[in-house]
Amino acid sequence: MNSKPARIVLSLLLLVGLLLLPHFLQFHHQDLLIFLTINVLVVASYRIVTLTGEWSLIHAVMMGVGGYTAALVFKQFELGMWFTLPLAGIVAAAIAALLCFPLFRMTQFYFLIGSFAAGEAIRLCWIRFVQPFGGTGGLSGVEPPLIGDIDFLEAVPYYYLTLAVVGLCLFILYRIENSRIGLILHSVHWKAPLAESVGVDTWRYRALAFIIGSFFVGVAGGLKVHYLGTITPNQFGVGFMVFILIWVIVGGYNRFYGPIIGVVVLTLFDESIRSLEEIRPAIYGAVLIISILFLPQGLESIVGRVKRLFARKPAGGTPSGDR
Amino acid sequence: MSDSTILKVDQVTKRFGGLTALDKVSFAVEAGEIRGLIGPNGAGKSTMFKNIAGFYTPTSGDIIYQGQSIRGQKPHTIAELGIVRTFQETTLFQELTVFENVLVGCHKHARSNLFKAIFKLDREIEQAATHKALEVLEFMGLVERRDQFASELPLGSQRALAISIALASEPSLLLMDEPFAGMNPEETNHMMELTRKVRDSGITIVLVEHDMKAVMGLCNYLTVLNFGQLLAEGTPDDIRNNDRVIEAYLGGGVH
């Protein structure tokens, strides 16, 4: 199961599957697929923030920061996505960098509340300052690019675009996590004083994780606004933040793919209960509770167990690199 | 202060609200020695370590390392200067392997920048770090266990690993906080050997410890604290026969 050829074949199959998928779906589901892909980036970027052990509640708002940046840049300067997406990421990262100073003086509980407050304050600014953020109604009229003859307003082309961008971002995130920087981030998580005692500046690494995570979720925000065409403050409120938490917690956060499993499974689940519109939040609430009480290691632990079932020899060599 | 003094603790006082944990304590450590910092429970030994290593800042007084004041610096800065401490109650990165644990310790000398790390352009740094980590593991006798998880190790190996992590950062001064706690005689002997080996490689050691066999057997000189104050200093023989020290241990602390 862990042999290199097997992995390559599986990855190729996955890739082909992803590329062919939209052609089998109806428009409504194609739509969903795009949002799912964007949300994969959202949770993957959240993971790197939580890697150092800090759970922030500002991630959803950071996505909005990226989205609003993309929208404003597009409307003011009429620049295409080549510009708005990186800018979305950069501005989100910059705001995160600024917030590091007040926020990272607190840890754990205080950081949770502080990040929540900062996020809510930013969101309220979008509501209050109709110029330039458009208030509760937000902004509209943001369009995707026109590259050659391909009209990216269509779902399928936009999906491929999203897939490409998200794929690249995931690659970078994965590489970071498996580099020595990732190792240091892990060490900060597990035993910060121990890391400090050998010269690790834990503040710096927490900040780094936070900034990187914010960059990528900012990009996700840009992807979202270019597809939807509009952006409103309520898209990035407590509701969405809670979804992110649910995806990460239910999926599991000990492995890189944990949150991704979470968002995929729960989005599919969500679709299947679409008819139960009114009580959907309650079902989510129940899923959260059941998850915490009965599957605290998340869905990814199921993957772990399945893997062990398939392993014929007892593990004598190096464990696989993902952590 | 002689030329070979590596650490000077100068009238250090540490107060927490109304509680005075350390009261004008002064002592000096010579380069290359193994200094024992002993005293009954609650004497302030661990607090002193935390002050030296930067986890606490002294309320008053100064700490001078290799001629420079390090008072008020952050732990990671002090670590970079060459002072590393180990922790009471084996503190390790439990979820990482032995090798990865030590690799973290190599951090100081293996700074990579983000860009390079992503695209694997920092090969030399990686190799140097790996080399160093293996060297340390070899030195401490842990090479065969390199791929085991830290949580799987027996006690003696865990303590050795804690020291390995510290060694990987190439300290000049190692503060060891009760490394012999909970060890049986065989493990104690092995640990004593390792400690001597570390000292012989050029690292000065200050040892906080309750196990008197280890203390008497390893240390060149002893500094005794009681109730946050300096009680006595001297060679192990001096201290063994010092009435006030005996009284302090019998009267107050658990041995």
Add this chain to the structure above:
Amino acid sequence: MELVIQSIINGLIQGGFFALFAVGLVMIFGVMGVVNFAHGELVMVGAYTIWLVHAQYGFPYLPTLLLAIVVVMGIGLLMERFLFRPTRNDPLGGLICSIGVLFILQVLATLIGGDGPSKQVPPPLDGTLVLLEFIRIPYQRLFGLGVSVLALLTLWYFLTRTRLGWALRAVALDREAAALQGININVISFIAIGVGAALAGLAGGLMAPLTNINPHMGHNVIITAFIVTIVGGVGSISGAVYAAIIYALFHTFVTVYLGGTVATICGLVLMVLVLIVRPSGIMGVRVSE
């Protein structure tokens, strides 16, 4: 000038309510170590009880108020038994569970009352007290303030003058030490959340005739409760009370001149500032290292 005095009075009355929910939150966090994100929803349930049983079915106000307290307390006890006790060693897990409860309660409210325009409960107490010709205080608000003060005084007495109260404070200070002394943590946790929830239910019941009732009213409550709790000092009840009054006055004044949204933004910024400068809050225990 009249506006200023009227605002001060309104602020004080608001402060009473803020204190009720903040103190409830502090009790739960202080004793059990878990952040109850569903606290705003508990207040909402209290308000909904009044709406359903008193406004819709016509039961008298006071007994319904008691019912509201009992109902919310019941929910709190259920949460403790089935959610917080199993996650005692995992405060983040407990927090997430409380978020789950938040959703469930919101949906229940929507099912019971629909998600249309906010509901109103006509105040059972009619009339307005007029002082000095320009200060107007509706009797219903005065009643709310009076009961809040009474409740807080009763709590103070309970915590400082009774054995049970001391036990609660002991657990809040050091759970392990308290357990070693023979204090039953399960019982104390029940009491803590019972009291915390009861205060929330009371607040909801008192606020019902004075505010808009809808499934999302808990959102503002929880934000206020957090701000007040942090500013007053996490774990400090007296701090929460002082902070509640100060924040309510602050919020009322800013709302008059700059609007409610700005007031809340300022409150949040204030909270972040407190977290930076003095994380222990005005009265909290200093967290060293």
